[in-house]
Amino acid sequence: ANANATRPWQIYADLAQHLIAMARPLYASEPFGVDLDATVYAFDATTIDLCLSVYPWAPFRSAKAAIKLHTLLDLRGSIPSFIHITDGKTHEVNILDDLIIEPGAYYLMDRGYLDFARLHRLHATSAFFVTRAKSNTKFKRRYSQPVDRTTSNVICDQTGVLPLFYASKDYPATLRRIVVKDDAGERIIFLTNNFSLKPEMIAALYKQRWQVELFFKWIKQHLRIKTFLGTSENAVKTQIWIAVCTYVLIAIVKKRLHLPHSLYEILQILSLTMFETTPINQLLTPPSGNFDDENQPKQMSLL
Template structure:
C-alpha cells in the first residue's frame, strides 16, 4: 500500500518488499458448524494471510475450513521477483520453495532437524553475531532432492536474547548471515496481526452458522482493519489503532465528519490491548 511505503525500517534499509505468510485457526462449535469439521470434537476455520511487513497490510487472504493444510495455500500465491517471503517451519515444502526460487523471489524459513543434506561450501561465519554455521548444501533425500534440485543455504544461529538455537533455510546465497536472522524476526508481525484481529474485532462469536455467514463476518473484520489503517495514515494520527477503533465505535451514530472526531487529544481514550502500531 503506497500509504505505508517505507514504514518498516528494514524494508526501507534494504529497499525491498518483505512478506510474512502464516495462518490462524478460529475455533467453532462442532454442533453448530458441522460443515467445518476440524477434529472429532470441534470445528474450525483457518485464515491464511500474506502480510506485507511494510505497514502490516494483508495483501492476500484465504479463508478455508480447519482441515486444509497450510502449504496448499502457497500454490495460490503470486510471487514478486526480488521480494522476500518469510515462512514458518510448518510451511516447508521443498517443491513449493523451489517455485519461489524459479519466480526469482527469496524465501527465509526454518529448517527441519532431520533434513538430509551434503555440504558443498562453508561460508565464513561469526560466533560473536550468533552464527554457528553458514553453509551451502544440497539436499540428499529422495523426495527432497527432487523437490529442490539446486543449492540451498543452511544457517545455524543462536538467539542471544533467548539462547535458542535456530536453523534457517534460504535461497539467497549472497546476503550477509546476520541479515537472514533479522529478516526472520520480522515474521513475528503476522502473529501480532492475528492477535490484534482476534482481540479487537468480532471473529470469535458469529451471527450466523452457515459457511457464507462465517466468511462474510471475517471479511468484514478484515475490512474494518484496513479502514482503520488507512485512517491512521490519511489523518496522520499519533493514536494507535486500538484508540482509533474505540473512537469510531462510540461515534457510529454521530453525524460528524471523521476529521473532527480526531481533533481532540489522542490520549483521551487509552486501550490496554496490545498495539500493532
C-alpha cells in the same frame, strides 16, 4: 445474522481487495524494522475454533469444527495482501499454490511450510524465501562462509544441497543454511535461497515474521470474530471479510490523516463515537493546543 446469511460474502471480499489496493501504496515506504529495499511478506495461518454441531461445514477434528484464516501480510504497514479462508482440515502448505509469486520479494514462513517442491517454485520465480528447518531435515554442506562468533550470534553460514532422493528431486538447486543462537542460547536453523544478504540480516528478517501473529491477535481480539452472528459458511466468511475491511479502513485513515494513534486506539475512538455527528477527522485529530488562558471562559465555582 439474516443479512450475513443471504448477502454474498464475495461482495465484502471484493471491497477488502479494493481497500487493500488503496492502503498498500500509502505504506510503500514505511519502515518495518529491517533496512531492506524490497517487498517483504510474512505468510501464516490462524485457526478459529467452532462448534461442530453448529458448524458442520467446517470439519477439523472428530469432535471439533474450525476455520483457518490464511494470510500473506505485507510487513510495510502490516497490510494483508492475500487472504484465504478454508475449513480446519486444510493444511497450510497447500495454500502456497494459490499465491501469485512476486519476483524479487521475500517470503517469510515457519517450518510448517517446509515443502521443497513449493519452495522451488518460489525460487524459480526469482523470489526469495526464509524459513526454518525441521529437526529431521538433512543437509549436505559443500562449503562454509567465515563468520565471526565473537561479534554476532551466528554459528555457521553454509551452502549445500539436499542429499535425500525425494528432497533433492523436489529442490535440485543449492540452498543456504544459517545457524544462529537466540537470546535463550538455543540454536535456530534457517534455510533460504538468498546468498547475498548477511546472515545477521536473514535472522533479523525472520524475526519480523511475528508481525503476522500480531495481525491475527489484533483481528481476533479487537474485531470480535471469535463470536459469529450466523452459522452458515456465507455468514462466517462475511463477518471475517467485514473485519478485514475495518482493519484496512483504519489503516488508511491513520495514514491519510497522519495520526499518531495506534490502530487499536483509533478503533476504540470510533467505536465510542459511532453514532455522533462529529466528522471523523475532528474526532481523530488532536487539538492544536496553545490556547490563551485569558480568552477562555472561566469555570464558575460550585461552592
